[in-house]
Amino acid sequence: MEFELNSDQILLRDSVQNFVHRFYDFNQRMSRLKNQNSNFDWSGYVENGWLGLSVPEVYEGVGGNIVDLVLVSQELGKALVQEPFYYSVIFPLQIFLFCASENINKKYIPEIISGRLKIAPALNEFLSLGLSSEIQTHAVVDRNSGDYILQGKKNLVVGGASSDFLLVSARIKEEKTNSDRFGIFLVSTDLIGVQSKSFKLHDAVEASDFDFVDVRLSKDQLIFVATEDFAPLQLAFCYAAAGLCADLIGAMEQVIALTSDYLKTRKQFGVSISSFQVLQHKMVDMASHLEMSRSMLYALIDCIENKENSFPFEMASRAKSFVGKSAKIVCGQAIQLHGGIGMTEEYAIGHFYKRSVVSNIIFGTAQYHDELVAEIFG
């Protein structure tokens, strides 16, 4: 186990830092929000090759690994960028890489990482993460044509409205057998029967709910099938969860830095309030949450890299819960330490808090995951 970054990793991290310093400072964020411009702009990410970061060279990618994905996610999270890297890049690409055939990947991955095709994972339902057969969305086989007819509803699809395709998980009902199979369909958002409602989340990110009513899909749009072995999809989820955790860790770093600076400059009662022991200890509590979260993320990566001897999916739930909770606490305390100004829209702290609230909900809340792990659920 090695914790220091090597020179390539340092270069990667620095290149993301340069990128966000140029295009994503807080004033630029405020301009985008004022102009109601919350659309995702992936062009810079494409130019830097970050969409293809973990994609093998055979599919025109860079051939990086999970550590590279985490490094990028962390710097993006620290800058509070608009584009959800873990949701729109890591998750769908890992689903393709772990679950789909070579032919499918050859056809779609180069298009995705060049920015020409936009894909959004649409697995989540209100009561389920959508990673197994415990879901409502289902597809029935049309015996005559061999097509699938899809019915169901997917919630909180981030960036769904601007996507060309969705990755939709469904139970596949077979008349011949009694047990349903599980599948992932590649669904074009143009198809008849695909309906959506879009809305803004607290951090101004756009998401959609999708309804599928009698959506007709051909056989080759079914890119993954499972009866008992969900491990490939779960592994993709683990990567996405690691990305989300890294994003929040970056956010916590920035929030702690901003708060520490504020405490040093703010004077009340004739002194800098950073001299008050209570506030110093609160900063330490925040730093403790950060370092424990960072450790949790590394534990998840360790689990993923050594998956023959561990259960990464369970660890992803633990990490998601732990880091999600920690980020909310840290960002909430940052507001407390700033006083009134922390509550305003004109200051970054409140924005980070909203991001942490949303991130705790996407992919399931901390409570949801704790129950999943404790097997209370269901």
Place this chain on the structure above:
Amino acid sequence: MDFSPDQKIIAFRDAVQSFLKNKLPDHLKGSVRGVRGDKNKLKEWQKILQEHGWGAPAWPRSEGGTGWNAEELYIFEEECSRAGAPPLDVFGQRLLGPVLCRFGTDEQKNKHLSNIKNGECLWCQGFSEPQSGSDLASLRTEAVRHGDNYIVTGQKIWTSYAHEADWIFLLVRTNKLVKKQSGISFLLVKMDSPGVTVRPIATIDGYSHLNEVFFDQVKVPVENRIGEEGDGWAITKFLLNNEHALTAEIPAILRFYYQLKELSELIPWGNQKIKNNPTFALQLTKFENEIFALSMLVKRVISLEMSKNPLAQTLGSILKIRATELQQSISEYIVDVLGDFGALSACSDASAELKISLESAASLLDDASGFSMDMFFRRASTIYGGTSEVQKEIVSKMMFQF
């Protein structure tokens, strides 16, 4: 100490319930987000209360109030909240009103008290400044005497509902040569005075009730000063001591609690509802225990305030610390329980979604994003009215003389 059943109190609660049943019109009922609702509903309700002789529930009889004791006042607020009555103008009713009763001249009382009781005038509170938050005594807005007037120049911040207020009560510096607390005076200023500018502050809860108020050479008649020059700090301490029971906002906590219970009956959990989730039931029990204890603590604090016992300040600070933490934990838990719907912002068309998904006609659920807004708003409750840190300093000094 006596807890035996008090027939008078039982009869009082009946009277309040009966009054609300007969006199609170349906169009004024509703759940309120944040601290208070629509201005016109508030005024209409205030008039109805005044017609019944209940226009000032917290003032002594001698000043035209109901003269209720701690328990009666608590019961009145509890029943009003349960019935969905509009919250009153806390600034006029519970902050300035008692100050006028205690420190005002007859002219000042005549001019202002009845307008509070009949809803004609709404008030706001001009205390904090950008450089004077926790260290309020360091405030710099100054009032310079010119004949029969003060000329006021400065800036206040975090002024709730300044955009709806007719008048503001203002802390100003009238003397820069003495110790900072001793140079502060208490002024009443009409909001439409020339030189007064209100600028809204956008906050993360989206409610838009906070403002900055700028004073640019505003002429304020000397008779608008309460007490003598330099009395401002003593009046402020009196006012802040009155504020303790208020900041607990038990009605808001109860509102969150009832919302949580209703949601738990409706939101699915596996094949059941959230209320069947043992983790939820456990958490609800913890909330309930805290609510029972806090409700009694409020009554103790009001009782101590009414008898002018200094212990009111210590227990009042503890009340604020614990009650605001509970406001935060319940409102956060509601958002947790909403799952995916907890992520939707105020500018989204979330209302239909939740209603349809849960097949519920309950008005509580019309607005999924409103629950999140409440949570964001309550993030400030440990900051406004004196931060939890300041409250702990007060208790630490007063209770332990540390």
